[in-house]
Amino acid sequence: xxxxxxxxxxxxxxxxxxxxxxxxxxxxxxxxxxxxxxxxxxxxxxxxxxxxxxxxxxxxxxxxxxxxxxxxxxxxxxxxxxxxxxxxxxxxxxxxxxxxxxxxxxxxxxxxxxxxxxxxxxxxxxxxxxxxxxxxxxxxxxxxxxxxxxxxxxxxxxxxxxxxxxxxxxxxxxxxxxxxxxxxxxxxxxxxxxxxxxxxxxxxxxxxxxxxxxxxxxxxxxxxxxxxxxxxxxxxxxxxxxxxxxxxxxxxxxxxxxxxxxxxxxxxxxxxxxxxxxxxxxxxx
Numbered sequence: 001x002x003x004x005x006x007x008x009x010x011x012x013x014x015x016x017x018x019x020x021x022x023x024x025x026x027x028x029x030x031x032x033x034x035x036x037x038x039x040x041x042x043x044x045x046x047x048x049x050x051x052x053x054x055x056x057x058x059x060x061x062x063x064x065x066x067x068x069x070x071x072x073x074x075x076x077x078x079x080x081x082x083x084x085x086x087x088x089x090x091x092x093x094x095x096x097x098x099x100x101x102x103x104x105x106x107x108x109x110x111x112x113x114x115x116x117x118x119x120x121x122x123x124x125x126x127x128x129x130x131x132x133x134x135x136x137x138x139x140x141x142x143x144x145x146x147x148x149x150x151x152x153x154x155x156x157x158x159x160x161x162x163x164x165x166x167x168x169x170x171x172x173x174x175x176x177x178x179x180x181x182x183x184x185x186x187x188x189x190x191x192x193x194x195x196x197x198x199x200x201x202x203x204x205x206x207x208x209x210x211x212x213x214x215x216x217x218x219x220x221x222x223x224x225x226x227x228x229x230x231x232x233x234x235x236x237x238x239x240x241x242x243x244x245x246x247x248x249x250x251x252x253x254x255x256x257x258x259x260x261x262x263x264x265x266x267x268x269x270x271x272x273x274x275x276x277x278x279x280x281x282x283x284x285x
Contacts, residue, residue, distance in 0.1 A: 136246035182261040
């Protein structure tokens with residue numbers, strides 16, 4: 001039997017490869033190859049009875065390549081083993097077609113996430129150029145789909161509890177929640193200076209997402225009085241008063257509740273001067 005000394009000092013058989021060599025050549029951990037051997041998925045061509053060393057041949061490279069490829073496609077190891085043991089051309093094509101569908105769905109999901117990230121980044125970038133802090137204005141907004149939970153939320157723990165529960169229900173639809181969470185506050189509570197006694201929480205649904213859920217509702221199209229504020233809790237009342245006084249002076253009526261969305265909160269920035277909240281309320285003549 002011919003033998004050769006490997007450059008790292010390993011004694012190897014000609015045209016055969018040790019488990020270490022296989023691992024390096026295929027960029028697979030040695031423990032993975034051992035596991036494949038244990039479950040009968042990819043066994044060595046030969047095991048030295050004296051040393052216990054595993055040896056593989058060139059002919060096995062293709063099989064390992066197929067295993068790695070199918071695993072990359074998301075095929076479970078048990079399914080790969082079954083396909084390798086009892087496979088035909090039709091079955092193999094069927095397997096590839098099945099996981100092609102899975103891949104396409106993953107691509108669609110990533111594309112949707114990419115759109116959401118782009119939208120969010122654009123909005124955050126625009127906050128740098130907002131200079132009308134504390135100055136009420138009117139803007140016309142299209143209808144907006146939201147996932148809404150009506151609940152009295154007056155504490156941070158209560159808010160987080162509702163948000164975690166909401167995230168479990170709709171995370172498969174809108175995984176990126178940063179900057180899309182808003183709060184509803186009644187006009188009555190605002191007038192009482194109870195600015196954290198929210199009547200509910202809503203989550204904006206991306207315009208490119210379409211799904212049905214019992215919690216989904218519509219914020220109607222219409223004119224909204226709006227005001228931007230920086231996060232200073234001791235001056236919060238000033239902004240609500242300014243908005244209500246502006247609505248009255250312009251001859252409109254406020255159709256509550258207030259919709260409050262922290263566009264830049266303490267999670268995004270530790271700098272108070274960068275934090276930004278928008279307060280909106282629908283108005284009618």
